[in-house]
Amino acid sequence: MANVTLAPTPANDIRRFGRVALVHDWLAAYAGSEKVVEQILQLFPHADLYSVVDFFPEAQRDVLGGKRAHTSFIQHLPRARKSFRHYLPLMPLAIEQFDLSGYDLVISSNHAVAKGVLTGPHQVHVSYVHSPIRYAWDLQHQYLAEAGMQRGMKSWIVRLLLHYMRIWDHRTAHGVDAFVANSAFVGRRIRKAYGSDATVVYPPVDVERFELSTEREDFYLIASRMVPYKRIPLLVEAFAAMPSRRLVVIGDGTDFARAKACATPNVTLLGYQPDAALVDYMQRARAFVFAAEEDFGISVVEAQACGTPVIALGRGGVREIVVESQDPERATGLFFGEQTVASIVDAVERFEQSPPFRADVCRRNALRFTKERFKREFLGVVERAVEASRVPADPAPEIRRWRSA
Structure with a gap:
């Protein structure tokens, strides 16, 4: 991989991979x-960009190279801009309408339906999977409970739709030549959902924008969207049970009111904060607290890039980020086992009694997840998939089956 050019010119890119x-x-x-x-x-x-809908903020479109996506019919349906997720049952049909027959290499970035595009035997399809559709697979029951749809006719309609979504999702996995997972945790999901192996390439984190800080203040930090699976109200309840421990909460969302109702004087809810303020709090916090079962956990990497240790639920992709160890040269935080107040309180008390975590060790651990590392590893997967497609298949097994028939 030493010869890999991380930012190939368009001419070199076309020569190596054809149309993308x-x-x-x-x-x-x-x-x-x-x-x-x-x-x-x-x-x-x-590369040409495709998406079911494209309502990307115009002020940030430069991160897409100024590109606008080719979109599906859902782009033009009523109230699509604000409620396009409500059209999820139509998305398998929509994604299949993209005519990609003129491309040599198809790359899908998938957490819902993107990998379901139709490709032919002359094409290479590499799918970077953030997760198989969570609410259709192992987290179906959790999502139904959070939406209050555990019983009744509406619940059964949704369950039926998710059943057919699983059938479609599994079928379309056969059109992928190489799966890439954003964590080993998601790799295991891919194995269970699609019966396929995946190469793990951790997502890119802009760790360079976070400076190492060794100065700590006496507060714990949460920074997250306030949606149910993040369990922010639960963390607030836990710190309400520890009045001597100060907690600062950054973020907004549907669970903000619930979190506020649980808050006690030692808990400060700041709501949404600009990026500079978020980084400042991360650099000063005693520890970053995380209670979600995530596929990866970018905010956990960002906290460690500031030199801040992490107290996290010991499930999901975060176990691949935080290092729990007795060795101070490796330790970057510790885990709690359950999403309960008692488990979180116990973890905070263990953290208080632990030897100080070294900021430089936390920072060094975060540097495993840079953008340059992502580009190098992802390009390697693509190159291997393209090379494998150029090797003629061995006809011997098929001949033997034909003769034995």
Whole structure:
């Protein structure tokens, strides 16, 4: 891989890979999966971009190289800009309408339907999977409970739709030549959902924008969207049970009111904060607290890039980021086992009694997840998939089966 050019010119890119299409589920905000798209477009600057809808903020479109996506019919349906997710049952049909037959290499960035594009035997399809559709697979029951749809006719209609979504999602996995998972945790999901192995390439994190800080103040920090699976109200309840421990919460969302109702005087809810303020709090916090079962956990990497240790739920992709160890040369935080107040309180008390975590060790651990590392490893997967497609298949097994029949 020493000869890999991380930002090939369009001419070199076309010569190596031919025509390239990049397919993303939907473009509506600049979040974790869109940062992956940004880096892939830097690797393949001549790629054509496809998405079910494209309502990406115009002020941030430069991260897409100024590109606008080819979109589906859902782009033009009523109230699509604000409620396009309500058209999820139509998205398998929509993604299949993209005619990609003229491309040599198809890359999909998938957490819903993008990998379902139709490709032929002459094409190479590499799919970077942020997660198989969570609400259709292992997290179906959790999502139904959070939406209050555990019983009744509406619940059964949704369950039926998710059943057919699983059938479609599994079938379309056969059109992928190489799966890439954003964590080993997601790799195991891919194995269970699609029966396929995946190469792990951790997502890119802009660790360079976070400076190492060794100065700590006496507060714990949460920075997250306030949606149910992030469990922010639970963390607030836990710190309400520890009145001597100060907690600062940054973020907004549907669970903000619930979190505020649980808050006690030692808990400060700041709501949305600009990026500079977020970085400042991360650099000063005693520890970063994280209670979600995430596919990866970019904010956990960002906190460690500031030299801040992490107290996290010991499930999901975060176990591949935080290092729990007795060795001070390796330790970057510790885990709690359950999403309960008692488990979180116990973890904070263990953290208080632990030897100080070294900021330089936390920073060094975060540097495993740079943008340059992502580009190098992802390009390697693509190159191997393209090379494998050029090797003629061995006809001997087919001949033997034909003769034995």
